[in-house]
Amino acid sequence: MDTRYLRHARRHARGAVQPSAIAIIAVVAVLAAASWFLIIKPHQDLVDQEAGAHPSTPVTAAKAAAAAPVNVAAMSMNQLLSEARRAVNEQRLLAPAGNNAFEFYLKVLEKQPGNQVATDALRETFPVGASLAEQAINQRDFNDAQRQIDLLAKADPANYTLTILRSKLDAQRKLQDREQQLASDKEKQAQLAAQKAADKVEADRQAAEAQQKALAEQQRAAQQRVAQQQAEASRQAQPPAATQAASNESAAGGTHGAVLVRNVSPRYPTTAVRANQEGWVEVSFTITPEGNVDDVKVVDAEPRHVFDRAAVEAVSRWKYQPATQDGSPVASQDKRRIVFKLN
Template sequence: MDTRDVLHTRRHERGAIRPVVIAIIAVFVLLAVGAWFLIIKPHQELVMADAGGHPSTPVSTATRTLPPPPANVAAMDVNQLLAEARTAMNEQRYLAPAGNNAFEFYLRVLEKDPGNKVASDALRETFPFAATSAEQSINSRDFNEAQRQIDLLAKADPTNFTLTILRSKLDAQRKTLDKQQQDAADQQKAQQLAAQKAAAAKAAADQLAEQQKAQLAAEQPKAQPSRTAQHSSQPSSEAGNSAAAGAVGGDAGQTSDAVLLKAVGARYPATAMRERQEGWVLVSFTIDPNGRTSDIKVVDAQPRRVFDRAAIDAVQRYQFTPAKKDGVAVATVKQQKIEFKL
């Protein structure tokens, strides 16, 4: 046979096969489309109708009055429970309120009729949207309600991984709220402690001012007789210039006690403040001719060794006008009681 005839025959056979393949593919496509419209889609519509509508319909933000729960749910039969479930689905009551929601009705249907396909399909297909409702409860920090809804979801599908995510988020939100509450409590406690410290410092300053006032009042009667004696010793009328010179000489040779110029309030020990302790310290110290304090010692204290350091530190910063004897500054020893009160 001629080679050209062979090639022509093969081309003719390949051309005949192509329409057959195309026809087969077209048949499969038509079967798939027919199956979708005739079997799959009607089944989905039936399930959605039994479930009360498509669950992806957005929830209205308008406030609505929820219907009261059925009077006797336990006595309802399967058809009545499915009707209540459809109503709840229409009103998008997937998980709430408790006792009157679609999930609880469907679960009761499965208790009465474990193989009920309508209830099982509705729970499975509505699960993601109900999980979103539980997540909204978590975000609004209604933790008890969120826990109830998660438990209800677990009854419908205990192995669903979404439950793990919801539980983790609920735990994290609870910890966040606990931390915020603890931070607020710590801040309030710190403010109270600062106010107590300020009040203690003010009380110490007021006490020191009262002590200085009492000390000055006690020293005034001592100085009064000296001034009276000086006036009475002056000549009556003859030697004005001699009287003035005598007065100058008297001032140069006067004797006086040390006078406090600058006092510093004692710092309240932090430990004593926390334990609400009060007390006093009696200190003895030397006032040097330069008006500084030295040789500070604790004579007595109540309670012991609680306020000693604070009292010594305060006295170290005192400044005095030194005592004078015959007009010359001299060292003197003095005692002072420092009280610590809250």
């Protein structure tokens, strides 16, 4: 075979292979680029979002809040945006005061009005911030709720959600005021009721003491009157001159009737003293030859059954000089009216 033909064929083959290799390389590059944009980059974005890299996507697990920057006013734009993203990732949208995403983004807008990153972040996180402010209202942390609403108003003053939040905050404050007023009124009513009860107890005690004192005075007065009556009866019971004459006559062997020598005053019943009752009892009885009183019977009384027992007991203790007949003691009958009088 002609060697010149072989060399020509080889050169022609090398020239044909070179364009196909270029085409293969181009296809591989296109596939790699497509893989980057269609597979790798979306996956990386998803990973970043799950890690909280996007400012509008808070992390699901709360992280410990970082310490607030020392000098926020001196921070650069990048530092403020970095702190804001960090606050979003740590779920510090509106709190704590001075160290939250809204304040950092608002500070960015102060330095650079119209900053698109801060504007977009505030717009995207506004609904979540409104929800947090509502939670603060429901928890009745009214001061912090007002602060959060003010931050939201700086981000979007015309948002109608602010009107709803302010109305709810005002309603909850009024409700709390009413509840506190009701609790205060209830406490005052309880104190007033307790005071009235204490006053009533004291009044009852004083009335009981006054009643006991009055009863004691009444009993003392009754006892004094009874003592006076007993003294008077004792004086009346002293044997008069006629008694002495009868005694002399008896000694001489004469006849005479029984003579009272000792009078025992009746005891005034306590129930009658308390009821301020007066009355009398008429009794009949027998005087024995020894001068004792026997067989005492109630003939009449006014009122009935009030002074009977006291009269019978008193008369039963009387002593007589017995009646005599021909100088000898004999039994005799007598009848007396016992008067019960308080004055």
